[in-house]
Amino acid sequence: MKLWSISLRNLRIRLVATVLTMASIIVATALYAAILVMAEQTEQRYKGSVGGYQAVVGPKDASQLELVLNTIFNVGEAPGLFPLQVCMDLRSGVGVSRRGQVRYAVPQARGDSVSRFNFPVIATLDEMFSKYEWQKAPLVFAAGGPFQFGWDDLMAFATELAAHENGKRAGEVPLPPRPLLKKEWCKAVVGARVARTLGLQLGAVVTPVHGKMGEFGFHEHPEAACEIVGILAPTNSPLDTTIFLPLSTHLLIDGHEAGVFVVEIPPGKTPDDAKKLPVKPGQIALTAIIVDPKDHFGARILRNDFGTRPDAQVAWPQDVVPKFLRQIGNAADALAVIAWLVLLVAAVSITVAIYNTMNERRREIAIMRSLGATRLQILVIIVGEAALLSFFGALLGLLTCHGAACLLQATVEDMTGVYLDWLTFRPWEAWLLLGVTGLGAIAGLLPAVKGSMTEVADNLAADY
Amino acid sequence: MIQPMIQPVIQPVVPPMIQLRDVRKSYSRGTESVLACAVDRLDIAAGEQVALIGRSGTGKTTVLHILAGILRPDQGSIEAVGRRLDQMSESARDRHRGRHIGMVYQTFNLLQPFTALENVLLGALFGRGAGSDSRARAEALLQQVGLGDRMHHRPRELSVGQVQRVAICRALVNDPELILMDEPLGNQDRATGGQVLDALLQLATRGKKTVVMVTHDPESAKRMQRTVDLATLRGATPVVAAAGGSS
Ligand SMILES: Nc1ncnc2c1ncn2[C@@H]1O[C@H](COP(=O)(O)OP(=O)(O)OP(=O)(O)O)[C@@H](O)[C@H]1O
Numbered sequence: 046m047k048l049w050s051i052s053l054r055n056l057r058i059r060l061v062a063t064v065l066t067m068a069s070i071i072v073a074t075a076l077y078a079a080i081l082v083m084a085e086q087t088e089q090r091y092k093g094s095v096g097g098y099q100a101v102v103g104p105k106d107a108s109q110l111e112l113v114l115n116t117i118f119n120v121g122e123a124p125g126l127f128p129l130q131v132c133m134d135l136r137s138g139v140g141v142s143r144r145g146q147v148r149y150a151v152p153q154a155r156g157d158s159v160s161r162f163n164f165p166v167i168a169t170l171d172e173m174f175s176k177y178e179w180q181k182a183p184l185v186f187a188a189g190g191p192f193q194f195g196w197d198d199l200m201a202f203a204t205e206l207a208a209h210e211n212g213k214r215a216g217e218v219p220l221p222p223r224p225l226l227k228k229e230w231c232k233a234v235v236g237a238r239v240a241r242t243l244g245l246q247l248g249a250v251v252t253p254v255h256g257k258m259g260e261f262g263f264h265e266h267p268e269a270a271c272e273i274v275g276i277l278a279p280t281n282s283p284l285d286t287t288i289f290l291p292l293s294t295h296l297l298i299d300g301h302e303a304g305v306f307v308v309e310i311p312p313g314k315t316p317d318d319a320k321k322l323p324v325k326p327g328q329i330a331l332t333a334i335i336v337d338p339k340d341h342f343g344a345r346i347l348r349n350d351f352g353t354r355p356d357a358q359v360a361w362p363q364d365v366v367p368k369f370l371r372q373i374g375n376a377a378d379a380l381a382v383i384a385w386l387v388l389l390v391a392a393v394s395i396t397v398a399i400y401n402t403m404n405e406r407r408r409e410i411a412i413m414r415s416l417g418a419t420r421l422q423i424l425v426i427i428v429g430e431a432a433l434l435s436f437f438g439a440l441l442g443l444l445t446c447h448g449a450a451c452l453l454q455a456t457v458e459d460m461t462g463v464y465l466d467w468l469t470f471r472p473w474e475a476w477l478l479l480g481v482t483g484l485g486a487i488a489g490l491l492p493a494v495k496g497s498m499t500e501v502a503d504n505l506a507a508d509y
Numbered sequence: 510m511i512q513p514m515i516q517p518v519i520q521p522v523v524p525p526m527i528q529l530r531d532v533r534k535s536y537s538r539g540t541e542s543v544l545a546c547a548v549d550r551l552d553i554a555a556g557e558q559v560a561l562i563g564r565s566g567t568g569k570t571t572v573l574h575i576l577a578g579i580l581r582p583d584q585g586s587i588e589a590v591g592r593r594l595d596q597m598s599e600s601a602r603d604r605h606r607g608r609h610i611g612m613v614y615q616t617f618n619l620l621q622p623f624t625a626l627e628n629v630l631l632g633a634l635f636g637r638g639a640g641s642d643s644r645a646r647a648e649a650l651l652q653q654v655g656l657g658d659r660m661h662h663r664p665r666e667l668s669v670g671q672v673q674r675v676a677i678c679r680a681l682v683n684d685p686e687l688i689l690m691d692e693p694l695g696n697q698d699r700a701t702g703g704q705v706l707d708a709l710l711q712l713a714t715r716g717k718k719t720v721v722m723v724t725h726d727p728e729s730a731k732r733m734q735r736t737v738d739l740a741t742l743r744g745a746t747p748v749v750a751a752a753g754g755s756s
């Protein structure tokens with residue numbers, strides 16, 4: 046027999062009250078832990094992933110946060126389209142690139158997803174694997190290598206596609222041929238988690254789908270079935286969940302209702318009129334360009350350049366993301382305050398629950414005193430009850446949190462791009478456990494003091 | 510005002526286990542004051558087995574509580590098992606009681622949620638401490654009183670006589686020098702009560718333990734070495750509570 050086993054027994058004989066009180070501790074702890082996990086994983090996800098002067102160019106009317114979250118973190122839908130001309134300018138010696146201040150400018154078009162897991166598809170150039178840098182290093186392949194589709198290929202392709210489109214619009218006969226979907230373009234590079242989740246290996250085939258499964262307009266593009274030529278090494282970043290295709294493949298897939306060209310509607314014309322206007326290769330629609338200015342100076346020039354551009358804007362992850370994290374942090378703080386209040390209420394409920402048993406326990410306490418128990422030992426037993434109750438409550442709360450993370454993992458990742466790692470236990474969880482146990486012990490102090498004040502001689506006799 | 514009464518006291522050859530001098534304990538109810546017990550002088554030698562008798566309400570239970578250190582008298586000196594209880598702090602008295610004094614009550618006062626064995630172990634826990642040998646000792650004691658097959662039963666699952674034996678085991682588990690019993694056999698029929706008492710006294714004699722037993726039963730009192738009537742210890746003080754009913 047130990048003092049704590051007496052505490053445990055006292056909890057067990059009042060099982061209903063114990064379970065009910067514990068439930069409030071479980072809820073409070075789980076809530077608190079969930080908030081911490083979300084805040085922590087969000088920060089982990091977003092903080093380490095931005096560095097250098099990397100910038101994202103996107104459509105003018107989009108919000109910078111939306112642009113960055115979508116381009117770098119695969120959150121939500123692409124906020125809009127803008128013309129390829131922007132990228133051509135960046136690369137061809139106009140404005141910023143004139144001074145050789147841009148190390149790379151990789152165009153991207155986000156398109157249809159692949160598979161029911163809704164892994165985003167990014168159509169881009171092979172420069173994504175040779176020039177683009179993730180945390181100051183090029184992407185590493187776990188198997189295979191990049192597909193072949195460079196800037197010059199894109200330019201030739203764009204010219205051909207524009208000629209075909211113009212012919213169609215003008216009703217030319219013979220119609221200039223539509224570029225063929227070449228076999229070497231039907232290649233894909235996938236992120237580590239895409240490969241793992243879908244069980245893909247080199248040589249496997251992925252078929253892009255349009256829309257979301259179960260929704261209206263959902264269809265497959267079997268003509269664009271792509272062979273996997275490269276699997277990226279895991280980065281524990283959104284890259285892991287991305288599928289990369291050559292831009293040409295994306296542009297040749299049917300079903301782009303708005304067309305693959307960005308056409309400004311001139312004043313006084315209707316959208317239908319605009320469909321008749323001739324197009325240039327530079328009007329091919331992109332969703333983003335990832336730009337890397339060499340240094341602070343280059344970043345300044347880039348900022349100035351885009352300050353006046355009517356068709357595109359530049360967003361800076363290293364500005365936008367910390368601001369975003371601060372907002373999340375503030376929200377997490379507010380939620381944490383609520384969690385603390387819930388925890389406090391739970392603690393008070395412990396105090397009340399145990400305090401209410403003190404009257405019926407006077408005799409039992411007197412008996413223990415008559416056996417030689419000191420007031421302090423009585424105090425320890427009752428505080429121990431409160432502490433044990435809180436300890437188990439907190440433990441179950443943490444397990445609840447991990448269980449919930451496991452269940453909601455897919456949904457949360459879909460909605461926020463945050464990957465909930467439910468299996469890892471973090472050091473602060475031990476502290477939370479300790480803290481809640483301590484709080485419970487404090488909650489037990491009041492009834493414990495009352496219990497330890499129990500008069501021995503008067504309470505030893507049986508009740509008449 | 511108190512005239513010490515000269516009593517024929519057996520000069521103790523062995524050191525005294527209990528010495529009470531001029532002990533008074535009273536309770537006040539508003540303006541009224543009730544003298545619960547008054548003992549001018551009481552000496553009990555180590556190894557003695559004493560029956561404490563007296564009419565209801567004369568303060569027998571109160572005296573036992575004072576001897577155990579549960580109650581602190583308004584005045585007087587108390588020595589029990591070699592310590593001056595009146596000069597000790599409450600927690601020191603608690604520890605002293607746990608180690609050196611075993612108590613058995615009329616209502617037995619077992620803890621309901623605990624099994625027979627656990628009740629005995631609780632005595633050990635608050636007494637000499639919960640060492641590994643305490644369990645073996647508790648089991649041996651329960652075997653001795655014939656409860657080997659009832660160790661894991663709760664008090665409600667035991668007969669009154671069995672509960673009583675558990676209570677006695679609990680009092681003995683710390684091997685105390687002094688055993689205080691408050692009408693421990695009140696609920697028993699004569700024969701069984703006599704048997705349990707005999708068994709206990711045998712254990713006590715063998716262990717050279719001092720026993721003070723409050724009893725109303727002349728038969729039980731006869732089995733003890735000496736009988737002390739509380740009324741005779743009261744000196745010249747008028748018997749305030751003599752008319753009282755049950756305590
Ligand atoms: N807490 C108390 N408050 C007031 N009076 C008390 C209290 N405890 C005991 N008394 C009184 O002190 C007197 C002695 O009580 P005590 O219980 O010692 O008697 P007793 O000799 O054991 O009686 P019985 O043989 O009936 O058990 C009684 O008159 C009782 O009413």
Ligand SMILES: [Mg+2]
Pocket residue numbers: 569570571691756
């Ligand atoms: Mg009594």
